[in-house]
Amino acid sequence: MGGYWQRLQAVSRLSIATGLILVSPPTVLACGYHDDVSMARGMMNWVYPDALHVLGAISTAVAERRLPPSVNNTAPDLFGSRYRRTAEALGRFGEALGESADRMPALSFSIVLLEPMLWTRYGAAGGKLRTQVHVAGPEASDLVLVSGEAVIGEIAARRLATGEAIERGLIRLYGSESQKAAFVGAFRSAGSARPGTMKPTASGHAAQSVAGMEAAMPLQSISITARPIPPSTAFEAEGVLACGPGHH
Amino acid sequence: MIRTSRHGARLAALLASAVALPAFAQDTGTLDQKKAEEAQRRPPAYSPYVGRDFPTRPFFGDTHLHTSFSMDAGAFGARIDPREAYRFARGDEVTSSTGQPVKLSRPLDFLVVADHSDNMGFFPDLFAGKPEVLADPTGRQWYDMIQSGKGADAAIAIIVAFSHATFPKDLMYFPGTPAYHSAWKATIDAAEEYNDPGRFTAFIGYEWTSNTDGNNLHRNVIFRDNADKASQVEPFTVYAPYGSDNPVELWKWMQAYETKTGGNVLAIAHNGNLSNGLMFPVVEAFGKELDREYAETRAKWERLYETTQTKGTGEAHPFLSPNDEFAAFEIWDKGNLDGSVAKKKEMLEFEYARSALKNGLKLEKELGTNPYKFGLIGSSDAHNGLAAMEEDNFFGKTVPQEPSPRRMMEAFIDNTKTGVKIMDWEVSASGYAAVWARENTRESLWDAMERKETYATTGPRMIVRFFGGWDFETRDAEDRLPANIGYSKGVPMGGDLRRAPGGKVPTFLVAALKDPIGANLDRYQMVKGWLDKDGNVHEKVYDVAWSGDRQPGSDGKVPSVGNTVDEANATWTNTIGAPELIAVWKDPEFDPTQPAFYYGRVIEIPTPRWTAYDGQRFGVKPLPGTTMTVAERAYTSPIWYTP
Numbered sequence: 001m002g003g004y005w006q007r008l009q010a011v012s013r014l015s016i017a018t019g020l021i022l023v024s025p026p027t028v029l030a031c032g033y034h035d036d037v038s039m040a041r042g043m044m045n046w047v048y049p050d051a052l053h054v055l056g057a058i059s060t061a062v063a064e065r066r067l068p069p070s071v072n073n074t075a076p077d078l079f080g081s082r083y084r085r086t087a088e089a090l091g092r093f094g095e096a097l098g099e100s101a102d103r104m105p106a107l108s109f110s111i112v113l114l115e116p117m118l119w120t121r122y123g124a125a126g127g128k129l130r131t132q133v134h135v136a137g138p139e140a141s142d143l144v145l146v147s148g149e150a151v152i153g154e155i156a157a158r159r160l161a162t163g164e165a166i167e168r169g170l171i172r173l174y175g176s177e178s179q180k181a182a183f184v185g186a187f188r189s190a191g192s193a194r195p196g197t198m199k200p201t202a203s204g205h206a207a208q209s210v211a212g213m214e215a216a217m218p219l220q221s222i223s224i225t226a227r228p229i230p231p232s233t234a235f236e237a238e239g240v241l242a243c244g245p246g247h248h
Numbered sequence: 249m250i251r252t253s254r255h256g257a258r259l260a261a262l263l264a265s266a267v268a269l270p271a272f273a274q275d276t277g278t279l280d281q282k283k284a285e286e287a288q289r290r291p292p293a294y295s296p297y298v299g300r301d302f303p304t305r306p307f308f309g310d311t312h313l314h315t316s317f318s319m320d321a322g323a324f325g326a327r328i329d330p331r332e333a334y335r336f337a338r339g340d341e342v343t344s345s346t347g348q349p350v351k352l353s354r355p356l357d358f359l360v361v362a363d364h365s366d367n368m369g370f371f372p373d374l375f376a377g378k379p380e381v382l383a384d385p386t387g388r389q390w391y392d393m394i395q396s397g398k399g400a401d402a403a404i405a406i407i408v409a410f411s412h413a414t415f416p417k418d419l420m421y422f423p424g425t426p427a428y429h430s431a432w433k434a435t436i437d438a439a440e441e442y443n444d445p446g447r448f449t450a451f452i453g454y455e456w457t458s459n460t461d462g463n464n465l466h467r468n469v470i471f472r473d474n475a476d477k478a479s480q481v482e483p484f485t486v487y488a489p490y491g492s493d494n495p496v497e498l499w500k501w502m503q504a505y506e507t508k509t510g511g512n513v514l515a516i517a518h519n520g521n522l523s524n525g526l527m528f529p530v531v532e533a534f535g536k537e538l539d540r541e542y543a544e545t546r547a548k549w550e551r552l553y554e555t556t557q558t559k560g561t562g563e564a565h566p567f568l569s570p571n572d573e574f575a576a577f578e579i580w581d582k583g584n585l586d587g588s589v590a591k592k593k594e595m596l597e598f599e600y601a602r603s604a605l606k607n608g609l610k611l612e613k614e615l616g617t618n619p620y621k622f623g624l625i626g627s628s629d630a631h632n633g634l635a636a637m638e639e640d641n642f643f644g645k646t647v648p649q650e651p652s653p654r655r656m657m658e659a660f661i662d663n664t665k666t667g668v669k670i671m672d673w674e675v676s677a678s679g680y681a682a683v684w685a686r687e688n689t690r691e692s693l694w695d696a697m698e699r700k701e702t703y704a705t706t707g708p709r710m711i712v713r714f715f716g717g718w719d720f721e722t723r724d725a726e727d728r729l730p731a732n733i734g735y736s737k738g739v740p741m742g743g744d745l746r747r748a749p750g751g752k753v754p755t756f757l758v759a760a761l762k763d764p765i766g767a768n769l770d771r772y773q774m775v776k777g778w779l780d781k782d783g784n785v786h787e788k789v790y791d792v793a794w795s796g797d798r799q800p801g802s803d804g805k806v807p808s809v810g811n812t813v814d815e816a817n818a819t820w821t822n823t824i825g826a827p828e829l830i831a832v833w834k835d836p837e838f839d840p841t842q843p844a845f846y847y848g849r850v851i852e853i854p855t856p857r858w859t860a861y862d863g864q865r866f867g868v869k870p871l872p873g874t875t876m877t878v879a880e881r882a883y884t885s886p887i888w889y890t891p
Binding site for chain 2: 060
């Protein structure tokens with residue numbers, strides 16, 4: 001626990017207390033408009049090139065009514081309920097991955113949800129995935145996944161296949177070609193209604209298709225028929241994380 | 249006095265002509281007395297356009313756009329660099345920093361990439377591993393962390409360095425360093441590459457970002473010149489010892505540039521609304537009492553003011569103009585730039601364009617020169633490289649504000665210490681600069697800016713005319729080539745009227761044509777400010793031309809045009825309003841002994857605001873209080889009367 005999220009919060013608190021950022025911006029920043037989470041999110045676009053394209057993909061999916069809007073609520077999360085829901089969803093996301101894999105690859109990976117900039121690590125050990133929500137960041141050798149709250153929520157609720165999410169740019173992968181191939185090969189059906197029954201891809205060999213792609217690009221060559229997400233109570237609800245992780 | 253045209257059978261023809269530029273839009277320019285007399289002596293040609301020697305159209309553009317080269321934009325994740333920004337502005341489809349394809353409805357005619365001069369180019373260089381960055385141990389460390397898969401930790405380290413002001417000095421991009429020189433050169437090179445005289449103008453420029461104590465005193469500096477001159481200098485910055493936060497020092501830098509190179513620059517201030525009373529001082533500035541030198545110097549270098557942009561519109565404020573029912577437009581009046589000091593009512597007078605224009609009259613009487621004799625433009629101040637300021641195509645001010653189902657819900661400024669909070673939905677899809685120039689070149693556009701023949705729009709591209717003179721007659725508004733009359737009998741926006749001829753009062757020929765793909769027009773208003781014999785300033789807004797057969801009420805105000813906006817579906821109809829408005833107006837309360845200014849304000853019928861489009865497209869419900877409609881508008885540069 002602790003780690004990145006807490007460090008960011010600590011920095012943020014410190015900044016507010018001392019006026020370093022919000023009150024008197026440092027000389028290196030010109031406009032004074034920023035907070036640490038926004039800045040951390042912004043730098044994701046540089047550290048993991050075009051990581052923020054996930055946000056555009058999410059926007060497109062929401063506009064197409066294929067993904068529920070994960071609407072932020074600016075009210076303070078006094079009792080941590082939003083965090084708990086997200087953490088639960090991340091746990092179920094790990095479970096969905098585990099259930100979908102015929103054979104668990106020896107692949108550890110970390111995922112960051114862009115909205116809260118929350119890192120979670122899934123460590124492969126003994127044929128299982130161990131979920132650690134709220135870690136400092138990825139281990140140096142990890143495959144890194146970049147995604148958003150609603151995406152993980154839908155996969156956790158078995159309404160969105162991981163492969164489809166990757167195809168649509170809702171999850172972006174950063175790592176070696178072999179890591180990406182291993183991840184896609186093992187988990188592409190995770191999140192579909194009946195794990196392992198996903199339609200075959202056009203190429204039939206999703207894993208091989210990874211090699212020819214830019215390191216950070218989603219798997220464009222996978223052709224999985226998209227299915228609109230049926231409206232749910234959560235989808236229609238308004239407000240905080242109405243469809244967010246853990247709501248279902 | 250008033251002639252209006254409603255929609256109907258003429259609309260299609262008007263629209264068609266508007267696309268090709270209508271008659272009154274085409275014949276424009278600065279026709280001086282000598283040329284006018286010469287034209288009169290020439291035998292008339294069949295073509296009414298023979299011998300025209302003045303601007304033929306307004307050019308639309310953005311004088312204030314940030315790219316990944318700006319420190320803050322880069323920190324927010326902007327990946328679009330100056331080249332990509334120019335490509336987008338000229339009409340190309342590009343991919344935004346959040347991966348969304350985006351294209352303008354129509355190309356812009358010009359763009360100034362005005363990245364912050366302090367630390368220009370740092371982020372792209374850091375992540376590209378430029379030698380200048382890697383030469384510093386900390387830069388090397390951060391870069392290596394990124395390359396070794398510890399990018400998240402590198403991000404933390406960078407944030408902490410910012411937050412604790414421990415950012416290595418050797419990593420800061422200051423003028424005179426190879427890194428800074430490289431960034432400035434890249435900025436210039438991009439402008440040179442995309443400058444296409446006659447088709448698209450890419451200006452060389454930057455933003456000087458004085459922001460002491462969070463009070464916005466920013467200026468955009470725009471070069472008339474090409475790389476051969478602009479590359480002889482590096483931008484003026486804010487932080488000592490290389491720069492200063494005092495505008496007087498910026499003006500010295502500008503003078504030094506012109507002296508050294510023989511070139512020309514101008515500066516455009518913006519966001520007085522976030523200066524907490526410092527943008528338009530009347531007593532002293534930076535501890536020095538205002539004097540004639542201050543007034544003359546400011547008037548020389550700051551010919552224009554950016555009166556509308558994403559961080560609010562600063563033409564007028566309802567507190568200062570309680571009788572102006574259109575003053576409360578996209579107002580940001582909660583605090584200074586970073587929200588560190590809450591707004592006080594007494595600050596407002598020194599923040600808004602109209603009150604500055606009024607106080608300028610007063611200062612002219614005191615100092616001999618009017619320091620606030622500026623024209624008006626709008627621009628974006630977008631920090632994502634995208635000058636996309638149409639309501640249905642708004643890509644936000646920063647990368648986090650690019651289209652998403654969340655952007656209406658989040659806070660833009662949230663200073664818990666002062667309670668100043670501005671939500672993202674309050675960010676305006678505004679605006680553009682319209683420039684009446686002879687041709688689309690750096691020189692012609694810059695010269696038009698210098699003579700203030702410009703107007704601001706909040707996004708739409710309506711075509712607006714404004715001439716002042718002593719002899720305009722009602723029938724002049726019936727001519728389909730009003731610009732010929734306008735230039736021959738008067739002066740255009742930005743001009744001066746002096747010493748009223750005996751018994752005469754100022755007359756104004758005004759005309760506006762709707763954006764060809766936009767909304768109809770509600771009304772054309774005249775805003776007048778004047779200084780009375782006792783040294784007090786006043787203002788009044790007149791409805792001059794309006795759509796339909798509405799009759800002014802007992803208060804002289806024309807009733808509301810109505811509202812066809814369907815907020816839920818983000819639609820509206822042009823069943824109200826008029827496609828064009830044209831009239832001649834005579835000041836009914838003119839006193840030839842009193843200095844005055846006049847400017848035009850053109851208001852569209854209500855249309856859906858970007859928030860309505862977001863609500864409809866993403867299926868999200870806005871927060872209570874979110875503004876969902878907008879009455880877009882244009883503000884012309886004033887015409888001044890001096891006794």
